[in-house]
Amino acid sequence: MDRLDKLSIAVIAGLTLISMSMLVNREITTRRQDNPGVGAKAEKDSYTLQMEVDKKIFQEVASYKEQGLYPEAMAKLTVIMKEHPEKSLSYVYLAQLYLKQGKLRDAIHGYRLAVEMEPDYVDERTPLFIGDEIKKLVTEGREKFSREKALKPKDKEVRKALKDVYYLQSRLAGGCE
Amino acid sequence: MKLTRLVDLSIVTGALLGFGGILLVYLGNPANSGICVSCFIENIAGALQLHDNIRMSYIRPELIGFVLGSTLMALKTGRFRVRGGSAPVIRFFMGFFLIVGCAIFIGCPIKMFLRLSAGDLTAVAATVGLVFGVWVGVKYIKGGFALPRDKELRKANGFVIPLFVFLLFIFLLLNPSFIKAGQKGPAAWHAPLAISLLIGLAIGAFAQRSGLCITGGVRNLFLVRERTLLNGVITAVLVALIFSILLGQFKFGMNAQPASHLSHGWTFLAMALVGFVSVLIDGCPFRQLVKAGEGDTDAGITTLGMLLGGGLVYVWILGSTSAGPTFQGKIAVLIGMIFAVVVAMAFRRRKVKAQR
Incomplete structure (x- = not known):
């Protein structure tokens, strides 16, 4: 050297x-300048803000839904979906409204669209989590559509519904996705 | 005697892989992803901001462990042999396509057997695909394929990747502002850092000694009917299966498995690509990391290609979701296949027929 x-x-x-x-x-x-959990706080703030904005946008839909005025809620929701196509919450409301009207297949598809747009709906670490609500529905859906598939194995609609159920179950199961 | 020791080491490494993969899920890693080189590479790419999916951004200590465990073991046993210069650019892109293939299936060959041993039947198509890909690769090897021989290089070359990985470890500890760590999604699911690192170090060290490689095990069986590495792989599957059942992670079936889809044809093709490419560049994604740690700069280049792949599969939306593969992903697999076949053909030494 x-x-x-x-x-x-x-x-x-x-x-x-x-x-x-x-x-x-x-x-x-x-770390001295900011609070230790500054990142987490900023994220929480962003969720709070998003939820407040959503609350205003979907106020009428929520109100109609509570009163049981589903056609009116649907009509308002259609308008919102055109004005705010980026809002995944539209599909959650859509699913809930379909469910209230007894349309299980459409409700499950609505939840699928919502989760595809916003994975936080099945992430229990976020305030948007509605996994329990979805889980209950897909469990019911899986039983129903499995029975229907056994009766009508070639029915495309039933197979499509089952695909939606499996998709949601897979997302609820977690994994690296 | 030597062969017996090698068999034992392969089995020990396999057992560690199987046990580690299940234990890490039990301690907090995402379901069926206790160890997944491709998922973790994607996580690291996200942490380095090579993509912007915060849900997939976290410096995974397991991968740091694989590389540094291999480095430490190689240095300790005098097997830190610095070599390289064997078609590096081709290896870089092969690394990229390895991750593309894995992203279509949603998992590397290790995760494939972890998924299989957790009862996920969608991994069957992947296994068949991987074996088929290896078989095709072996056909090319028997047909005269070989990348150019590597050369001995100056020692400093061999330390670049281990140092880069060590730097990642520093980033993981200090968490500087330019490193992203997701607080939701798979990124938020992780076992305690120290345990992940220790398991990674142990697996990396034993894998360096044993040379365990998922595709290598199958390749050796097809090529020379030799089962040493395959025994390690089989051990890994069995150990993972046992612990998966014991720890309540076993869920048998095709549907509703974590991070899986039902496009079996594309799963088959994607893992066939992974198997084929792995044979051409002599090692699965896991083996590339271990070799990069022991001074193989070609494997280091492949690792960098894998890192780029980890970023671009998100930016270009190549990776699959539970809904299935994307159109771009399918095209990428096909391009990867074309690339691999062209390389396999270009580097074949054909037998010249004797002139009468």
Whole structure:
């Protein structure tokens, strides 16, 4: 090892030390300035904000639903879906309205569309979680449509409904997705 | 004597893989994903902001363990042999397509057997596909395929990937602002850091000694009727099956399995691609990580290709969901197949017929 090697090693060690110190220093400063859970808080705030906005948008739909005025709720929901196609909550309401009207197959499909758009609906770590509601429905749906499939094995609609059930069950089961 | 020791090591590594995969799920990793090289690479790509799906962004300590465990074991036993220069660009893209194939199935070959041993019957098509892909690869090897020989390189080359991985470990500990860690979705599901790292280190170290490779086991059987590595793979499946049943993770069936879909044809083709590519570049995604740790810079390049793949499968929406594969994903698998076949053909040394 000659002088240049020694110098190089010293420079590498020095630069590493400086970089590490800068990184550590920055982290300490950032943590002092912000609350430790700043990321989590920001995420929580974003959910709160989203839920408040949604509450305003879907106010009428929710009200009609509570009063049992399902055709009116559906009509309002159709308007909202045109104005806000990005709102996954539309499909949750759609599913709930179908369910209230006894249309299990359509309700399950609505939940599928909602979960495809917003996976947080089946993520129990988020405030949007409605997994229990969906789970109950798909359990009922699986039994019903499995029976129907046994009676009408070639019925495309029944097979489609079962696919929706399996999709939702798979999402509820978790996994790396 | 030596052969007996090697058999034992393969079996020990297999047992560790099987047990580790199930235990990590029990301790908090996503269902059926106790160990999944492709999922974890996608997680790391997300943490490095190579994609923006926060649900899949987390530096997985298991992968850090695989690489560093291999490095430490190789250094300790004097097997840290730095080599490279064997078609690196091709290996880079092969690494990319490995992850594409895995993303269509939703899992690497290790997760494939973990899913299988958890009763997930959708992994059957994947297993058949992987074996078929390996069989095709062996046909090419028998037909004269070989990538150029690697060369001995200066030692410093071999430390680049282990150091990069060590840097990831530092990022994991310090959690700087440019590293993303999802608080929801699969990213939020993880076993305690220390346990994940220890299991990863142990598996990496034993895999370095035994050379365990999921596709390698099948390849050796087809190529030379040799079963040492395959015994390790079978051990992994059996151990995972036993612990899966014991820990209540076993759920037999085709439908409603975690992170799975019913497009069996595409699952077959995607894993056939993984098997084929793995044979061409001498190792499954897991083996590439272990080799990158022991000084193989070609495997290091493949690992970087896998990392790029981990990012782009999300940016280009190539990966499957429970709804099935996407159109882009299907096209990517087909392009991957074409690429692999072209490479296999281009690097064949054909026998010249003797002139009369």
